[in-house]
Amino acid sequence: MDDLPEQQTRTMHLIREHPDFQLHLGFDACCTCGKAFSSAAFAMTCPGCHRVKYCSESCRQKDSEAISLTNLADVGQEEEMDSAMGHSSVMCALLRCCQDDEVVKDNESPTDMDRKRVQAARDRIQSELESYPATLANVISEGPCYQSVLRLKASTTKTLIVHVVGASDDAELWDLSKDGGSDNVFVAYTEALSDLATSRGLDVIKLVFVGPDCPDTNVDVRKSFQSFENPKAIFGELQIQTLKGLYNEDRLDQHGLQKPDIVIFFNPGFTVPEYSWNEALASIEKGTPFLSTTNTELEGVADCQYLMEQDKIETIPPGLAHIFDLCSEGNEETDDEGSPGTGTAFFSVNPFSGSRIRQSGTLANDIFVKNRWILGGILNSFDLSKANSDTSSKRRRAASDSKFNNPALI
Structure with a gap:
């Protein structure tokens, strides 16, 4: 996590273009272009983590290709920050952990998760409490x-x-x-x-x-x-x-x-x-x-x-x-x-x-x-x-x- 870019920087161009920008990227606005969703039904969810939303397949593809695993070591460098748009494989995997933890927190024994994933989620939840x-x-x-x-x-x-x-x-x-x-x-x-x-x-x-x-x-x-x-x-x-x-x-x-x-x-x-x-x-x-x-x-x-x-x-x-x-x-x-x-x-x-x-x-x-x-x-x-x-x-x-x-x- 320490090697990942601060994703807050991604909103700066939207704020400059729209001073009254109040949308939450990936929730009520496209994670790539910032377009507001007219309805949640029209949003496209990432198939990996099921937590990030896009307005179209092209935006989803563009975002997922913004950072490749080959340049993660350089992601902290200034020249990489502008291109670090965000939903890389690493980010998707981390958000998938968030999804698992919330599912296990709400349901101790979810039927749609294997035993290893459930135990890993329980361990992460316990570590936060401790x-x-x-x-x-x-x-x-x-x-x-x-x-x-x-x-x-x-x-x-x-x-x-x-x-x-x-x-x-x-x-x-x-x-x-x-x-x-x-x-x-x-x-x-x-x-x-x-x-x-x-x-x-x-x-x-x-x-x-x-x-x-x-x-x-x-x-x-x-x-x-x-x-x-x-x-x-x-x-x-x-x-x-x-x-x-x-x-x-x-x-x-x-x-x-x-x-x-x-x-x-x-x-x-x-x-x-x-x-x-x-x-x-x-x-x-x-x-x-x-x-x-x-x-x-x-x-x-x-x-x-x-x-x-x-x-x-x-x-x-x-x-x-x-x-x-x-x-x-x-x-x-x-x-x-x-x-x-x-x-x-x-x-x-x-x-x-x-x-x-x-x-x-x-x-x-x-x-x-x-x-x-x-x-x-x-x-x-x-x-x-x-x-x-x-x-x-x-x-x-x-x-x-x-x-x-x-x-x-x-």
Whole structure:
């Protein structure tokens, strides 16, 4: 997937020709020429993946021939991007995986798929679910911005409190409300966090999931950590609590929740205009380490830009500093104690993302993997005095890299 071109570039000529272009290529418009379908009945579907639509056989042929398997190695080069129109054999195979996964998700034992394909789809679906506890546990364990908190908790209360903000029943909580769902999700988080508790000398790790799509009935459970080497040895406890509703100060006070040591946002979409994160972010104490995941690199960049413009992050991850064109002054690495600074922030590919491939709802040839990118740092006030004198104008220009202003940011 990393070698495939970004298919968002394919809409640019259509947007230039039609400024009010709002069609979704491959869904309600031909994937090749952009012609709108007068009726779904007139659309021609790709016979391989059954997910991409064309207005005619000639357009289907033209699109499928745009990239051959022989030049995939060069697809990242600039000269290949213009011709990378998209529905190659590789793309078709990936979208066919999307189709299999959705069929198996809706029907555990579909009769029109062989056993090998069904099992492969189940494995991909499971890997995506396991990505949430694996990412949470491993990134917190290794991320530079969390080390001072972990050391402090190990030497004082021996209790780590983590709030997962914007959690939902069908993502972080694995369909918890369904029969048997609780056993799977609780075991997964317990196993994932056992090593963190053991290695850092923590007696309790408390996960609080808060979101409007959490289960209607608040869940409050306790699970014992066990050693992989000696399953009979019990050395600590995982506490899991769910709260249905928006994350804000009133809800936290209402349920008497302790302030979080770390906050997690799985695919929050900070820049999506339909949502507002101001109230949630305002209720988090300054200086709290955070972890955010996104499905695409562009979304991660947009989320980082949003947090910077809201003065919610004190430093910019080194890999993104050049994008915002901030001067290096004041962005030095921190000491080993993990005090806030550039050295504690990070932005990178997530090695713990799953293998399930999903299809964008905007462009039929766009694909992504959930939790593919991770952004971490410390929620604090960004010191604008350390930036270049013309940073403000550059930040305004960079504001175009938002989902609201740039349709390519899906």
